[in-house]
Structures are given as structure tokens and as C-alpha cells.
Amino acid sequence: MQSGERRRNRKAIDRSIAALAVPALGALIAEPLFLIVDSALVGHLGATPLAGLAIASTVLQTAVGLMIFLAYSTTPLVARRRGAGDLPGAVQAGIDGLWLALGIGAVLGVVLWLLSAPLIGLFSVSPEVAEQARIYLSVSCAGLPAMLVVFAATGLLRGLQDTRTPLYIAGLGFTANALLNWWFIYGLGWGIAGSAWGTVAAQWAMVLVYVIVVTVHARRHGASLLPKRDGLGHAGRSGGWLFVRTIGLRAALLLTVAAAASQGTVATAGYQVIFTIFSTAAFALDALAIAAQALTGDALGAGNAERAKAVLRRTLFWGVLSGAAIGLLLAATSPILGRMFTSDQQVLDILPPALLVLGISLPLGGLVFVLDGVLMGAGDARYLAWTSLLNLAVYLPVLWATTVFVPSGTIALVALTASFTIVFMLARAVTLSLRARGDRWVRLGHG
Numbered sequence: 188m189q190s191g192e193r194r195r196n197r198k199a200i201d202r203s204i205a206a207l208a209v210p211a212l213g214a215l216i217a218e219p220l221f222l223i224v225d226s227a228l229v230g231h232l233g234a235t236p237l238a239g240l241a242i243a244s245t246v247l248q249t250a251v252g253l254m255i256f257l258a259y260s261t262t263p264l265v266a267r268r269r270g271a272g273d274l275p276g277a278v279q280a281g282i283d284g285l286w287l288a289l290g291i292g293a294v295l296g297v298v299l300w301l302l303s304a305p306l307i308g309l310f311s312v313s314p315e316v317a318e319q320a321r322i323y324l325s326v327s328c329a330g331l332p333a334m335l336v337v338f339a340a341t342g343l344l345r346g347l348q349d350t351r352t353p354l355y356i357a358g359l360g361f362t363a364n365a366l367l368n369w370w371f372i373y374g375l376g377w378g379i380a381g382s383a384w385g386t387v388a389a390q391w392a393m394v395l396v397y398v399i400v401v402t403v404h405a406r407r408h409g410a411s412l413l414p415k416r417d418g419l420g421h422a423g424r425s426g427g428w429l430f431v432r433t434i435g436l437r438a439a440l441l442l443t444v445a446a447a448a449s450q451g452t453v454a455t456a457g458y459q460v461i462f463t464i465f466s467t468a469a470f471a472l473d474a475l476a477i478a479a480q481a482l483t484g485d486a487l488g489a490g491n492a493e494r495a496k497a498v499l500r501r502t503l504f505w506g507v508l509s510g511a512a513i514g515l516l517l518a519a520t521s522p523i524l525g526r527m528f529t530s531d532q533q534v535l536d537i538l539p540p541a542l543l544v545l546g547i548s549l550p551l552g553g554l555v556f557v558l559d560g561v562l563m564g565a566g567d568a569r570y571l572a573w574t575s576l577l578n579l580a581v582y583l584p585v586l587w588a589t590t591v592f593v594p595s596g597t598i599a600l601v602a603l604t605a606s607f608t609i610v611f612m613l614a615r616a617v618t619l620s621l622r623a624r625g626d627r628w629v630r631l632g633h634g
Contacts, residue, residue: 200494200501204478208505210350212474214341214357222248223528224365225382226463228372230456230529236379237529238452239319241459242310245444246320247327249437250299254335256429257288258342262477263484263564265346270488278410281343282401286414288339292332300328310448312455319379326383333390340397345481347404356396364389428568435575439582443607446590450599453533457600460528461541465608468513468545472553475506476560483564490631495565499623502557510553517546537597541604548608555612558619567628574618582611 222244230237261284268277299306303324307317341353364386371381405412440462447458479502486495517524521542525535562571585606593602622628 196497197501200482200497201505203482204475204498204501204505207345207348207350207478207481208474210354211345211477212471214350214353215470215474215477220361220467222463222466224361224368225386226459226528228368229379229382230531232372232378234452234456234529234531234534235313235315236319237459237531237534238312238316238455239379240323240382241444241455241462242307242312242316242320242448243323243327244459245441245462246299246303246306246324249441250295251331251334252437252440253430253433254288254291254295255338255433256427257284257291257335258338258345259429259480259563260284260568261339261342262346262480263566265343266348266481266484266564267488267566269347270485275408275410277346278343278401278404278408279415281339281346282405282410282412283414284339284342285336285401288335289332292335295335296328296331299331300325303328310445312448313452316452316455323379323383326380327387330387330390333387333394336394337390337397340394340401343401343404345477346484348481348485350477350481352400356393356400359396360389360393363392428572429563431572432568432575435572435579439579439586439607439611442583442586443603446586447600447603449590450595450603453531453537454595454599454603456529456531456534457537457541458603460525460534460538461545461600461604463528464517464524464542465545468517468549469552469556471513472506472510472549472556473560475502475509475553476556476563478502479557479560480564483561484566487565487629487631492629492631495629499561502561503554506553506557507550508553510550514546514549517549518543521546537600540597541600544601544604545608548605548612551612551616552608555615555619558616558623562619562622562628565628566630567622570622570628574615574622578611578614578618581614582606585610 225240225244226237229240261281264280264284265277268274268280303321307320307324310317310320312320344350344352367385367388368382369385371377371385372379373381375381377384402412404410444455444458444462448455479498482498482502483495486492486498521539524542525538529535559571586603589599589602589606593599
């Protein structure tokens, strides 16, 4: 009887995971698809614009990625209050996050625009590549506030266990981005600047739709559209540790791209393709982490520790399985996949072995993303912050040795890919697993 009840509970949790993860998958994939569109369209302009895009997008994604706490901190706050039956408070927490995102985005956009040239100068690239990177980054700064508002609005809806609306909005944004980029790059002849302007326009269009959706929720549940001082402070505090966590992750990404840049234009362009594909796979696997965040926060807010642990077990199972499936697909297509991104033969020649390594690493990635999502949903941000810095300390000597002792060309790209997707991810898996095995992350209650 108990066995039958466990099976029923497991199936119910699986249905809840699927209901959140499947729509979240589409929305999450749409985010790196913006970069894929940029890479594919710019890549056919030549290796120099593609390498410039690699540098600019790394700086941009680092800046934006440091603010991902706007989504990751909003989702658990909203989910816990929803689980406790406080829907007005849940929506208000999300609205406070939106205002915080808009303010941070405006400041960050101005700062990044002022520092675009010095930041690009940190990379060892040719003047031609640096100029292409500067053009793309300068234009993209206009879209930074929109990116962060989209993060926060998505976090609000995820916490309310609505992942369908972000899917629809992301789909519209991706379509607009693809069409505008093609028109601006080739129709108007704007080159790499056209790619940036198309993405900026699509991002602000997404913000407009989100504002309408959030306004409907606020009126339905009696929440204020204006921010609350206490709410802003709570959102900032809850995101502070996640900001530190993200510093460790983004530093690893940034230093890996810098290592690739030191190997020349071909290696930099090759790593841009690898990183783009990794980002797509990561966002796909992160759909399960999003479900884990929302369901864990909801369960803990309702005081149900057993359900939270069951969510952990089931999302882990699906995360590793999904990683293996995506990895097999990537390995099977590795000889031809690079042609989606570039026609440069030198870049194409070095890609297949690195793509194989990436495919092999993805089951490990699935485990890491799910554990990360569960602990975020539990509000265990302080542990995530400190272990992120520890993981970075483990990774840096490996990356240094790879840069210094591995020769250039195919071997260098394979070594860089393995260093990040296997060594760094393994360090994360160890620290996250140690935490998840205990009960210290299980904290019940409203907030």
C-alpha cells in the first residue's frame, strides 16, 4: 500500500515538473537563441566579425549574468508566499523585483557604455576584432534595462507556477529578433551593428508585453504597481548572496574566453560556437532547475519538507537523463553542426572534437543545474555563494595550465572545453551534492 502511494506521489510530482519544465524549456532555449541568431548571421560576415561578437557577447553576458539574481531570487520569494497562501504578497514581491531590475539596468547600461572600449581592451585580439566588438557592445547597452526587467518578470511568473506566458513572450521576441537582425544586417547593410540593434528592439518589445501581463496580475490580486521600500530591501538582500554566487560562475566563463582569445582569432571564433551551443544546452537543462525552484519554494512555504525532498529526487533523475539525451544528439551531429554558425574552414576544422567533449559532459551538467535550482528554491543562497568562489579557486589552476602548456589549434580548443565543462562542473557537482544530502537546506515557512 505504501509502495503504491509512493508511486502515485512520484507520478504526481513528475506531472508537476513536466507542467512547469516543458513550457520553461521553450522560454529558456529562446534566450540563447538570440545569441545563436546573432552568431549565425554575423558568422557569415567572416571570422573577424564573429570573433568580435565572441568578445562583445562575453562582456555583455557577464554583466547581464551577474544580475540573474533578479530572476533567481524573485522566483523563490514569490513561490514561498504562494505556497503559504499569500497571493497579494507574492505578486507584490515580484513587482518590487521589476522596479529593482529597471533601476539596476539603467545604471549598468550607462556604466558599460562608458567602459566598453577599456573592457574590450582586456582581451588579446587584433584591432579589427576589437573594433567589431566595440560596435556590438556599445549598441547593446541600450537593451540592458530591458534584459533585466525581463529576468525579473519571468521570475515573478515562475514563482506563480506560470511558465507558459514566458514561453509565448520569448517566442514572439525570438521571431522579432531574427527578422530584425536579418533586415538590419543584410537588408540595410549595417553589419554587426544591425545585429545589436535588432536584439535591442526585440527586448524592449518583450518588456512592453510583460508590463501588460504583470498589471493584470496586480489588479486581480490587489497588489500595488508601485514598489514598496521594504520589498525593495528584501529583494536586494535575498539577491545579494546570489550575486556573489554568480560572480564565481561568470568569472570562470570570462577567464575561459580570455584563454581562448590568447590562442588567436580562429580559436576565439571556435570557442564562441562551443559556448553558444553549451549555453543552449544549459538553458534547456535549466528548465528542470526552474521547475525545481518553483516547486521547492512552494513546498517549503507550505511547510511540506517531504514534498521538497521528493522534488529533489525526481528532478535529479530527469536532469541526468535529459543531459545524456542531449549529449548523444550533440555527439551524433558534431561533424556538421559547426556549419550552422560559420563558413570559415579553419574554424570548422577544429570544432568536431570539442563538440564531442561537450556532449560527454552534459549528464554532469544536468545534475549540476538541478541541484543548483533546488537549493535556490530553498533560499540557500549563502551556501551557493561561498561554494561558487571555492569552485572557481579549484578551476583557475587547471585553466592556467591549459593555457600555458597546451599547444594551439584543435588540441587547445578541446582542452579549454574539457576544462570548463568537466573540471569546473565536477567541482560544482561535488559541493552541491554535499549540501543536498543533508537537511540544512530544508527551511520551512513564509520567507
